[in-house]
Amino acid sequence: MRLLTGTLFALAVATFVGLGMTYFALSRGAAFGALPIESWVAWPKTGTVDADPYARASIARAGRLPVALGDGVSFTVQADDNGKLLDGRCDIVLSGITPAARFWTLTLYNNDGDLIANSINRYGFTSEEIVRRADGNFEIVVAPRANPGNWLPTGGIERYQLVLRLYDTAVGVSTKAGREVPMPAISTRSCP
Amino acid sequence: MIRWLLLLLGGVLLGGVVHLATVIILPRTATQDAYARLTPIAPVNTVVALPLPSPEKAVMPFMDPAFASAVCRYDLSEGPLKLTVPVSPAYTSVSFYTRHDVAYYAINDRAAGRRVIELDLMTAAQHEQVPEDEEITAADRLIVESPTPTGVIAIRAMAPEPGLMPVALGAVAASRCVRQTEPARTKK
Numbered sequence: 084m085r086l087l088t089g090t091l092f093a094l095a096v097a098t099f100v101g102l103g104m105t106y107f108a109l110s111r112g113a114a115f116g117a118l119p120i121e122s123w124v125a126w127p128k129t130g131t132v133d134a135d136p137y138a139r140a141s142i143a144r145a146g147r148l149p150v151a152l153g154d155g156v157s158f159t160v161q162a163d164d165n166g167k168l169l170d171g172r173c174d175i176v177l178s179g180i181t182p183a184a185r186f187w188t189l190t191l192y193n194n195d196g197d198l199i200a201n202s203i204n205r206y207g208f209t210s211e212e213i214v215r216r217a218d219g220n221f222e223i224v225v226a227p228r229a230n231p232g233n234w235l236p237t238g239g240i241e242r243y244q245l246v247l248r249l250y251d252t253a254v255g256v257s258t259k260a261g262r263e264v265p266m267p268a269i270s271t272r273s274c275p
Numbered sequence: 276m277i278r279w280l281l282l283l284l285g286g287v288l289l290g291g292v293v294h295l296a297t298v299i300i301l302p303r304t305a306t307q308d309a310y311a312r313l314t315p316i317a318p319v320n321t322v323v324a325l326p327l328p329s330p331e332k333a334v335m336p337f338m339d340p341a342f343a344s345a346v347c348r349y350d351l352s353e354g355p356l357k358l359t360v361p362v363s364p365a366y367t368s369v370s371f372y373t374r375h376d377v378a379y380y381a382i383n384d385r386a387a388g389r390r391v392i393e394l395d396l397m398t399a400a401q402h403e404q405v406p407e408d409e410e411i412t413a414a415d416r417l418i419v420e421s422p423t424p425t426g427v428i429a430i431r432a433m434a435p436e437p438g439l440m441p442v443a444l445g446a447v448a449a450s451r452c453v454r455q456t457e458p459a460r461t462k463k
Contacts, residue, residue: 089282096286101293108298132379132422140298142376143305146312147337148429151370153381185385186366186433188341196336198328206330206340211365211435248339250366250433251383 105140114138120260122269123158123247127256130154147196155184155250161194161242163269169244171199171237173274174226177245179267180219184252186210191225191235191243199243201236208233223267245269302375309335309376310348310427317348320356322430322450327440341435343443347428347452351421355397355455362390363432363446365439370431371396373423380419387417394419395455396428428452 114137116128129138130152142149150157162168169175181187190207191199198206208223213233215221224230227239237243247266254264302308312335317323324345328338338344343363349356360369362384369392370381382392394417397405402420430450432443 089278092279093282093286093289096283097289097293100287100290101297104290104294105297105301108294109301130378130381132377134377136295136298139375139377140301143302143308145336146305146307146309147335148309148370148372148376148427149378151368151372151378151381153386154368154370154378154383154431186435188339188433190339190341192337197333198330198340200330206328209341209433209435246337250368251385 108137109141109144114141116256118254118258118260120158120264120266122162122164123160123266125156125158125254127152127156127254127258130156131256133256145196150248152255155248155252156254158247158249158266159244160247160269161244163271165271167271168242169225169269170271170274171240171243172227174224174230174272176270176272177223177225177267178220178270180221180265181210181247181267182249182252182254182264184210184249184254186250188248188250189223189235190246190248191237192246193240193243199236199238199240201238203236205234205236208235221267224272309372310374313346313348313427317346317427319348319350320452320454322347322447322452324444324448339431342431342433343440343447344429344431345447345450346430347450349396349421349426349428349452351396351398351401351424353454355395355401356452357455358392358394358396358428358450358452360392360430360450361446362387362392363443365435365443366433367392367446368431369394370429371419371421372427372429373421374425375423376427379422382417393417396421396452398424 114126115135118125130149187210213221223233225235227237322345325334368383396419399420430447432446434440434443
């Protein structure tokens with residue numbers, strides 16, 4: 084009897100710990116070879132055959148096709164530079180420049196990867212659409228209500244993520260965070 | 276007390292094994308991976324244009340709304356495949372994925388260096404059967420080896436602004452992936 088309860092206890096712990104860790108790892112999108120630059124993070128290796136088992140599992144679970152490394156690199160951000168999670172009810176400002184790439188796109192998704200409905204049917208910007216200042220820097224306002232300039236509507240949802248995809252770029256597996264890869268700064272300007 | 280602590284430790288260690296096993300097995304058992312999502316809408320060895328993603332529905336999560344995309348779900352068991360993609364004015368890329376959605380190759384319009392991206396997709400075994408002289412005479416023919424007999428090719432053309440989307444849609448719609456009717460080795 085003691086052996087039985089002991090075994091069942093150990094197996095229950097194993098199931099709980101094992102499945103819990105798997106769920107946690109995949110819902111966090113964990114994989115090796117992360118390239119964090121300021122608040123942004125990319126997993127260039129996920130778009131190659133060298134993708135590790137965690138990357139493979141999270142790709143399969145999400146049901147997406149990752150951006151292949153020969154195509155581009157995809158950076159994600161979920162919190163501003165102060166670590167505050169992006170809130171669709173606040174006005175959030177992205178400012179600065181992006182690493183060198185032939186084209187880039189910035190897209191707003193909810194945490195399931197769906198686009199967010201809004202009154203002007205704008206889901207993101209491309210590098211060609213953006214209005215820049217004379218020095219090449221740009222400012223994008225991500226906010227629930229219309230703003231002058233580059234306005235990206237949030238639809239007022241609570242949590243979202245921004246994905247910056249660089250196409251035809253030198254940024255990749257061997258890139259180190261630094262001067263050559265400047266990412267836009269993100270700050271929460273005002274919250275209701 | 277010590278007995279329970281040991282059991283707990285054993286359980287945690289075993290949990291680590293369970294964790295690793297589930298992570299490794301998951302891609303093989305996923306029923307809603309990208310390949311499975313494409314299966315009902317994309318017949319084998321044909322280019323199928325995907326509808327543009329919208330908030331109401333998208334074929335896959337995290338699709339880039341600035342791109343027109345099409346897929347060719349391929350099966351090389353009957354022979355190699357020939358892929359032709361006309362280049363759109365802005366940016367066009369072709370990415371190759373295995374059956375389990377791992378990207379193994381990608382090429383863009385600039386790397387291809389011409390108006391039409393043309394390449395042959397085959398398995399390693401089929402590549403070995405291509406006669407050497409043929410490979411030399413067709414030096415400008417790009418051959419891509421697929422690590423798995425089935426998989427997905429994603430063809431994507433960018434619309435830098437919404438007004439250019441029809442052009443991008445036209446480019447991906449004009450793409451072709453066809454099985455090579457004549458096996459390369461019978462050609463003279």
